[in-house]
Amino acid sequence: MRSMAPLNWGLLPPSFLLPSSTRSLIPIVSLSATPPHTTIRTIKSVNTPRPDRFAHHPKKPALNSTSRAALARKAVTTPLRTGLLAQKRGMTAVFDPQTGKRTACTVLQLDHNEIVAHKTREKNGYWAVQIGAGSKLIENTSKPMLGHFAVAGVEPKRWVMEFKVRGKEGLGLPVGQTVGASWFSVGQWVDVKGISRGMGFEGGMKRHGFGGQPASHGQSLMHRGMGSAGGSQGSGSRVLPGKRMAGNMGNESVTVKNLKVLQVDEANGIVVVNGCVPGPKNQIIKVQDAMGKPWPAGPMNLDEILPTSAAPPAAAAPV
Structure with a gap:
């Protein structure tokens, strides 16, 4: 709205508009009069400003759309160091010698993990390690x-495969370096990611856990059917998008979070984790530090890995 000109209240009109008898009094009045008060007319809003709809919090500024700001937002959930690739060898169980509790676990084996390339912020737009x-x-x-x-x-x-890292400090492993199972330590938490076991075309009962149709009362060869797929006028005489129906099951990326490392065997490249891991046997698995747990105090390069204690040499036989 265009601002209006201020109204100068208290000012005398021009001298030619005054009668001749009062023109001689103008100098006296101007000297004794108080300074004029200038009033500016404006509109005062009583409504609080609405927050930006692009802001992630009403009291915080709007999110920046630059790539640098995007990396800064993802820094909290980006691991400090790289992960490794392992093969799923199968499941077994371990016993706790103190409590005697039996824990189901999965055996993962590392097969000659080597650093192939580094992805940098200047060249590729992000930090990552290619394994x-x-x-x-x-x-x-x-x-x-x-x-x-x-x-x-x-x-x-x-x-x-690639493993994103938070910054340049995550590129501590040089290109061509071989990394073993000692990259992970016993007791730390890891996330595993793999392709689930494909099951082909399955029905609604197996794929989504439907209850099926009644087993009696006139049902004819529809005991495992899913039932009606769409309503009449209530849903627009159509099947709504996203309806759970029969279809391809499995063969998709699955991430299992917060698995605890139970055992580490550097000589054989074995890492034993608690619980189950997606995929069949010999499936390739991505293993990295858990994002939902505090970052482990693990090594950032091979120089920080403590050497394994070697067995004492056997005594020489007497002659």
Whole structure:
């Protein structure tokens, strides 16, 4: 709204509008009069300003849309160091020698984990470590990947995946370095991610846990049917989007959080975690520090890994 000109209250009109008998009194009145008061007319709002609808909290400023601000927001949930790739070997159980409690666990085996590349903020827009595991024949590897492995100085890998890290300090492992099971410590919490076991096309009872139809009272070969899929006029004479129906089950990415590391075997590359892990046997699994737990005081490079205690040498036999 355009502001209006101020009204100058208390000022005398022009001299030509005054009668001739009072014109001689103008100098006296102007000297004795108080300074004029200037009043500015405006509108005062009684409503509090509404918060920005793009702000994540009404009392905080709006979120920035730059890539640097996006990395800063994700820094809390980004691990400090890289994870490793492991293969699921199967499930077993361990006993606690103090309490005698039997705990189900999964055995994960690391297969020649090596650092293939580093992703930096300046070049790639984020910080990450590229891990390669397993082995692959040269004739089964494409030429671009052969050149990628040759630059890193590692043999062709069967699996290559990335692990995002918070900053430059997460790139403590040099390219070409081999990382073993001692990267994880007993008692820490990890998150595992893998592809679940595919089950093919399944019905509603197995896929979503439906109760099925009655087993009697006139049911004819529809005991495991899911029933009606859509209403009439109530739903617009159609099946609503997102309706749980029969379809492909499994074969999707699954993350299991907060699994405790029970045992670590550096010589055989074995890491034993508590509970179950998605996928069948020999499935590749991503293992990294748990995001829902405090970050472990683990090593950031191989120099910080304490060497394993070697067995004392056997005494020489007497001659």
